[in-house]
Amino acid sequence: MSELDHGLLRKLAEWHPDDAPVTTMYLTVDGRRYPRRADYEVRLDELLRSARAQASGLEAAAARSVEADLERMSAFVRQDLERGDTQGVAMFSVSEAGLWEEVRVTRPVRDRAFVAPRAELRMLEILLETYGATCAALVDYAKARIFLLQLGRVEEVHDVWDEVPGRHDQGGRSQMRRQRHVDDHRRQHLKxxxxxxxxxWKARGFEDLVLAGPGEAHRELEGDLHEYLRQRVRAKVTLPMTASTAEVRGRTLEIEEELERDAERSMVERLSEAVAADSGAGVGGLEDTLAALAEGRIGTLAVRLDLERPGGGCDTCGRLTADAASAACPSCGGPMRALADVVEVAIATAYGQGCRIETVAQDDSLVDLDGIGALLRF
Known part of the structure; x- marks a missing residue:
């Protein structure tokens, strides 16, 4: 299993097999969406059929390579995959060249299969750009363990140790002086x-900060943080200093998921209000969203995770429409070609324009907007 980072994307981008295509598959295995293994295996079977259809016109050797790719992907999902906190899986294979990579992420992905000359990496690129790193600091009055986490990958990056004297049993002024001495050392440690x-944060950057520890030190630490970091504190939780990396990862992922659900609800509410107000700050529905995309007005594109729609694309100017039968481009009058899924092309176009992409996993979100909408730049 490979961890998702920019190094992995560069490695996959360098796959240049001469005699066979790259088979790419993305599959959501989120337990909230698919409680039983059989539930996501249904989607797996659909993706396998899609990939086989894409490979139907290949030469015999290339087709055999793709079939071997699909058999390995099927076996991995059905036999080897232990979900745990994994919500999405990406698989890349060129059996003819002996190439294989699997990537597990803690976010759902859009279920897709691609058979193409190169690995389809856009979904992983969007995940890396959308979900920044989280820092978790496990703190007491003498020690700190600092972790960075991104999309399930965890790294213990720094330890801070300070010699802090203990208390003694003497009373009176001696005890008071001793306690002030201890308190001074504790304050220095937190500093x-x-x-x-x-x-x-300056060296590597992180979006969110979680403070944890067994007592009160991690709560007191917040007052010593730079203002930029205080603005990033998302939770303060109780954990022992001896917590394993897996325990820190698990608790931080729970917090990230709660924050993500809250942010998703807030974004959908803002979008729905903007569309209802007809203020020009947002659009909803596929056709209006595609029109705004053609004008370069989208700041954030919100798409329901499982949304698929046929449509059309202009070969001349790139304009996308929800009308799969349209013969002429509504923008330039050029010829249109049918697209099996115009939503996927719209996501790629928005990503190329520098838009933020929000895939909305909650099934009851974006219902009033037909599953897609956008907050506008202007």
């Missing part, structure tokens, strides 16, 4: 942790 976090 060191705050400096380490700020340095990490």
């Amino acid at each position: 060191h942790v705050a400096d380490a976090l700020f340095g990490l």
Whole structure:
């Protein structure tokens, strides 16, 4: 299993097999959407059929390679995949060249299969750009363990240790002086942790910060953080300093999922309100969204995770429409070609324009907008 990062994307982009295509498959295995293994295996079978249809016109050797790719993908999903907190899987294969990569991510993906000369990487690129890193700091009054997490990948990047004297049983002024001495060391330790976090943020960047620990130190730490970091604190939770990397990862993923659901609801509410107000700040529905995309006005494109629609695309200017039967482009009058899924092409176009892509996983979201809409730049 490979971890998703830019190095992996570069590696996959360098696959240039001469005699066989690259088979790419994305599959959502999110337990909330598919409680039983059999539920997502139905989608797997649909993707296998789609890939076989794409390979139907290939020469014999290339077709055999694709069939071997699909058999391996099917076996991996049915026999080897243990979901755990995995919500999406990406698989890349060229059996003829002995190439295989599997990537598991903690976000759902759009179920798709591609048989093409190159690996289809756009969905992973969007995930990397959309979901920034989260920092988790596990802190007590003498030690800190600092982690970076992104899309399920976790790295313990820094430890901060300080010698903090313990208390003693003497009473009176001696005890008071001793306690002030201990408190001073504790404050210095928390300041060191705050400096380490700020340095990490400047060096590597992270979107969210989770503070954790067994007592009150992680809560007190917030007051020592730079203002930029205080704005990024998303949760303060109780964890022992001896927590394993897996425990830190699991608790942080729970927090990320809660934040993602809240952000998704907020974004959909903003979009629905903008469309209802007819203020020019948002559009909803496929045709209006495609028109805004053609004008370069989209800032954030929101798409229901499983949305697929036929449509048309102009070979001259690239304009997309929801009308699969249209013969002439509504923008330039050029010839149109039918597209099996205009939504997927729209996502690729929006990504190329620098738009933020939000795939909405909650089934009851975007219902009033036919599954797609956009917040506009202008």
